[in-house]
Structure formats: structure tokens, C-alpha cells
Amino acid sequence: xxxxxSLFSLARNAMNYHKDxxxxxxxxxxKPEYDAVIIGAGGHGLASAYYLAKNHxxxxxxxxxxxxxxxxxxxxxxxxxxxxxxxxxxxxxxxLARSLYEDLSQDLNYNVMFSPRGVLMLCQTQHEFRAxxxxxHANRLAGLDCRMVTPQEVKEIVPIVNxxxxxxxxxxxxxxQPRGGTGRHDAVxxxxxxxxxxxxxxxxxxxxxxxxxxxxxxxxxIETTRGVIRTRKIGxxxxxxxxxxxxxAGVRMPIESQCLQALVSEPIKPVIDCVVMxxxxxxxxxxxxxxxxxxxxxxDPYNNYSQRGSFPALEHTVTAxxxxxxxxxxxxxxxxxxxxxxxxxxxxxxxxxxxVEGLYVNCGWGTxxxxxxxxxxxxxxxxxxxxxxxxIAEPFGxxxxxxxxxxxxxxxxxxxx
Amino acid sequence: MLVxxxxxxxxxxDETDFHAGGQAHVxxxxxxxxxxxxxxxxRDYLFIRINPKGLHFERWRCDRGCGKWFHAARDTVxxxxxxxxGITELPPADVIAxxxxxxxxxxxxxxxxxxxx
Numbered sequence: 409x410x411x412x413x414s415l416f417s418l419a420r421n422a423m424n425y426h427k428d429x430x431x432x433x434x435x436x437x438x439k440p441e442y443d444a445v446i447i448g449a450g451g452h453g454l455a456s457a458y459y460l461a462k463n464h465x466x467x468x469x470x471x472x473x474x475x476x477x478x479x480x481x482x483x484x485x486x487x488x489x490x491x492x493x494x495x496x497x498x499x500x501x502x503x504l505a506r507s508l509y510e511d512l513s514q515d516l517n518y519n520v521m522f523s524p525r526g527v528l529m530l531c532q533t534q535h536e537f538r539a540x541x542x543x544x545h546a547n548r549l550a551g552l553d554c555r556m557v558t559p560q561e562v563k564e565i566v567p568i569v570n571x572x573x574x575x576x577x578x579x580x581x582x583x584x585q586p587r588g589g590t591g592r593h594d595a596v597x598x599x600x601x602x603x604x605x606x607x608x609x610x611x612x613x614x615x616x617x618x619x620x621x622x623x624x625x626x627x628x629x630i631e632t633t634r635g636v637i638r639t640r641k642i643g644x645x646x647x648x649x650x651x652x653x654x655x656x657a658g659v660r661m662p663i664e665s666q667c668l669q670a671l672v673s674e675p676i677k678p679v680i681d682c683v684v685m686x687x688x689x690x691x692x693x694x695x696x697x698x699x700x701x702x703x704x705x706x707x708d709p710y711n712n713y714s715q716r717g718s719f720p721a722l723e724h725t726v727t728a729x730x731x732x733x734x735x736x737x738x739x740x741x742x743x744x745x746x747x748x749x750x751x752x753x754x755x756x757x758x759x760x761x762x763x764v765e766g767l768y769v770n771c772g773w774g775t776x777x778x779x780x781x782x783x784x785x786x787x788x789x790x791x792x793x794x795x796x797x798x799x800i801a802e803p804f805g806x807x808x809x810x811x812x813x814x815x816x817x818x819x820x821x822x823x824x825x
Numbered sequence: 826m827l828v829x830x831x832x833x834x835x836x837x838x839d840e841t842d843f844h845a846g847g848q849a850h851v852x853x854x855x856x857x858x859x860x861x862x863x864x865x866x867x868r869d870y871l872f873i874r875i876n877p878k879g880l881h882f883e884r885w886r887c888d889r890g891c892g893k894w895f896h897a898a899r900d901t902v903x904x905x906x907x908x909x910x911g912i913t914e915l916p917p918a919d920v921i922a923x924x925x926x927x928x929x930x931x932x933x934x935x936x937x938x939x940x941x942x
Contacts, residue, residue, distance in 0.1 A: 651877075655926060662874065664847070665878075665901070711881055714901070753872045810867070
């Protein structure tokens with residue numbers, strides 16, 4: 409049993425000059441066989457393992473990671489958490505996730521710094537205003553705490569916003585989710601890893617999957633750079649690399665991998681205490697606890713596995729935000745990075761069984777996966793444990809693409825997730 | 826920044842002068858046999874994509890030049906273009922030889938069909 413983090417443990421370790429903190433998780437060698445194996449130790453993979461152990465008592469499981477845990481998109485996103493999507497299936501899963509975030513720190517005994525500081529989605533054209541009104545009605549029917557706000561309220565909530573009615577894209581109002589916000593992305597991965605490890609889950613890093621073994625139509629194990637591991641259940645949670653992993657099992661995916669960039673400015677005093685998304689001009693912004701402005705935009709338009717994005721996409725994002733927040737125009741940008749996101753045709757995720765028995769997939773979160781981590785892990789664990797889709801996961805099955813049952817968030821979410 | 830060259834008009838420019846049009850060589854099943862399109866074929870046409878880590882084949886449009894669509898072979902890891910070729914053409918033989926996985930299967934099938942015809 410792992411010692412709990414508490415004020416008492418902090419004081420005790422302070423006495424020892426913080427030299428005796430226990431490791432947050434082990435680095436075990438892979439066992440020859442597990443009841444289930446999750447491929448990919450990002451937020452979604454680790455959350456799936458955590459809930460498999462916690463909710464379904466499956467503790468003889470492993471999470472296999474090619475690099476280091478939380479080193480992919482989990483550590484590269486802009487940490488926005490919200491649930492005000494248009495379609496009912498989306499609302500169900502994103503709101504499950506958002507509500508789990510509310511007490512995740514207590515559940516994990518790890519501070520994920522969930523900060524429900526409010527998410528404001530600007531309406532900068534009449535079309536966008538009406539689209540968000542429609543979303544507001546849909547969300548109200550679903551019982552979400554969201555509302556439309558006037559341009560005056562926008563200016564009160566975000567004083568640095570450009571409220572000139574004569575600019576090219578004037579603020580006509582905004583759609584506001586006060587219980588949305590941000591979290592600490594690394595801490596989410598680390599907290600789930602520590603929690604899963606404490607229940608006996610093996611997290612095996614620096615171990616790349618090279619093949620998926622099958623006998624007839626069912627999986628029997630995986631081949632890795634650290635040997636063969638036998639298992640009857642495999643959950644693939646590899647985001648941008650999902651097509652390459654599923655190809656090993658002969659399953660073709662409705663996914664394209666593209667690069668999404670984000671950047672942070674030099675740290676400044678607090679100027680913005682909520683998340684603002686400007687979807688028409690295509691950029692979103694929030695301020696970290698360190699004072700950096702965290703900025704994100706749209707993906708590059710072509711397939712990319714290099715984690716390096718193109719300059720035009722970046723320029724487009726920054727131009728849009730400078731127009732919307734003129735005071736940021738002279739800030740220096742400190743860091744810039746890219747992540748490889750897995751885009752589906754309808755911009756909704758895939759949480760599904762596959763034509764191969766024992767092979768499950770959770771992918772397609774595209775540009776908006778961080779907010780969904782707890783909910784995604786919750787329903788994917790249930791799907792794996794019971795070998796049938798969790799009711800909330802059911803609409804997100806792979807079969808929706810041939811049945812035409814799309815969950816279209818590409819129009820509903822405008823552009824940014 | 827990608828530097829793209831149009832094989833139709835010869836214009837060369839950065840990626841903002843062109844439009845990335847997604848995977849190349851996708852055929853609409855209904856154009857060939859509208860009476861017998863299965864749900865699976867229609868799904869494959871609309872959504873299933875070859876998404877390789879490495880050599881990929883794409884459609885691009887010469888937006889600010891001649892306006893024509895054309896094909897390109899590009900590596901998705903190094904982002905390096907390997908060839909530009911016409912919209913009705915197959916890639917040069919040496920580039921086809923480098924294709925792996927689903928693209929290798931596709932070109933093998935396509936070349937075999939063309940030989941028979």
C-alpha cells in the first residue's frame with residue numbers, strides 16, 4: 409500500500425529535506441501473461457487501466473508505452489475542459505468526464521489542479537451566434553449549466569477582449585460554461601499512473617509494440633521490443649499512431665493523423681482568468697498558473713507524424729488572437745510544440761469493439777481529448793471488462809461509419825474542440 | 826513550411842499557395858457500379874483512410890496558379906516530397922517501389938488490373 413499524499417506527509421518529508429519521497433510508480437519488467445493489456449500510457453490509456461482495476465477489479469493488467477507515460481498528446485494539449493457539445497452522445501461522455509474531473513484530485517489522492525474557471529466561446533458572426541444558441545438549447549435540455557452572455561458581460565468577464573463594434577469580427581455575445589475550465593495535464597497522467605500502479609497495474613515504459621498475435625479471429629498476445637506478452641484482451645489507445653497499431657491486426661481505421669500545434673508566451677501578471685475560444689477566427693487562449701498565456705489553434709491540413717507543425721497554421725492562430733486581444737501583440741512566445749492528433753470524419757471519437765475478438769479501440773479524440781480523459785477511461789474500462797459497449801460508449805462504435813450514424817461535431821463545434 | 830511544385834503549370838510555392846486535398850487514388854464506388862454499392866464500400870470511400878507513417882500519396886490543388894488538381898508522394902515523417910504527378914497518373918515506378926503496407930497492396934492490385942486490361 410502506497411503512503412498517501414497529505415499535509416502530514418509533506419511535513420514529514422520536509423524534515424528529511426525531501427530526500428525520502430517514495431517513487432510514484434514502479435518500473436516493472438513485463439510478465440509473460442496478463443488478463444488485459446492497454447497499449448498507450450497517455451491519459452486515456454492510464455485512466456482506462458485505473459478504472460479497470462478500481463471499478464472492475466482487473467488488476468493483473470499492463471499498460472505498454474513506446475516512450476514515456478504522458479509524453480504524447482496528454483502533455484501537449486492546452487488543457488481545456490468543457491462539455492457543451494451539440495449532440496446528445498457527446499454531451500453524455502464529455503459531461504461524465506467533466507463531472508469526474510470535479511473530484512478527481514480526491515479520488516486519485518493527486519492534485520490534478522482542476523480549475524473550473526469558466527469557458528467562454530465567442531460569437532463573432534451572426535451565423536456563429538445562432539449556432540451557439542442552438543447548442544445552448546440542446547445543452548439546457550440535457551441539464552448542463554451553460555448560458556448565452558451579452559457583449560457587455562463578455563467584456564466584464566474578459567476585460568482584455570477587443571470590444572470595438574467596428575472590427576472585422578465584432579463580439580456579438582458568447583456561449584459560457586462556468587463549470588468548464590482547465591486542469592494540469594501532466595498531473596492527470598501521473599495521478600492515474602500512480603493510482604493504477606498502487607492497485608497492481610504494471611506500467612511498462614520504453615516498450616514498443618511491434619505486432620499483434622491472433623489465432624483465428626481472436627487476439628492471443630502482443631509482440632514488443634521487450635518480448636512477447638500473452639493476453640486475451642487488448643485495448644488500443646494510441647491516438648495519432650492508432651492506424652499503425654490497428655494495421656498490425658488487419659483493421660483499417662477511419663482516421664487521419666495530423667499535427668496540432670500549441671504555444672505559450674512569456675509569463676505575465678494575471679490578465680485573463682477564464683478560457684476564451686474564438687472559433688470564427690480560430691484560436692483559443694487561457695493563462696496558466698505560472699502566468700504564461702497558453703495558445704492553441706487549428707491543425708495543419710495534411711497528414712503528419714513528425715510532431716512538428718507548419719508556420720502558416722501558427723501564424724493564422726496568432727494573428728486571430730492578436731486581433732481579438734490586442735494587448736498580447738508585443739508578448740514574446742517562449743515555447744512551441746506539436747502533437748499528432750487522430751482525426752475522424754465526424755470529429756467524434758471511436759470507443760469500440762472491433763471485428764477482431766478481444767481487440768478494443770479508443771481513439772479519434774482528435775483535437776479535443778484531454779477534457780474527456782476520465783469519462784473515456786471510465787466507459788472504455790467497462791467496455792473491455794464486460795466485452796460489450798458501455799451505454800455511453802455505444803454511439804461511438806466503429807460501425808457508425810457504415811451505418812451513417814455519424815455524431816457530427818465538425819459543424820457543431822465550429823472548428824476548435 | 827512545405828515547398829510544393831505543380832506538375833501541370835510548373836509553378837512552385839509554399840503550402841499556402843496550394844490546397845491539401847487528402848488521400849490520393851480514392852475511387853467513388855457509385856461512379857462505376859451505382860446499383861451495387863455496399864455499405865462497407867461506401868464507408869471505405871467516405872471515411873476509411875490509408876494513414877501511413879512514412880511514404881504517403883495525396884491530392885493537392887494549385888490554388889494560386891493554374892487551379893488544377895494533381896497528385897503528390899510525400900513522406901509523413903520527414904515531410905519531404907518524393908514526386909509530383911498528374912491527376913490521372915500513377916506515381917513514378919521508383920516511388921511505387923518504395924511504397925509499403927496498404928499502399929504497396931493498392932499499387933500491386935492496380936498495376937495488375939491495368940496489365941489485364
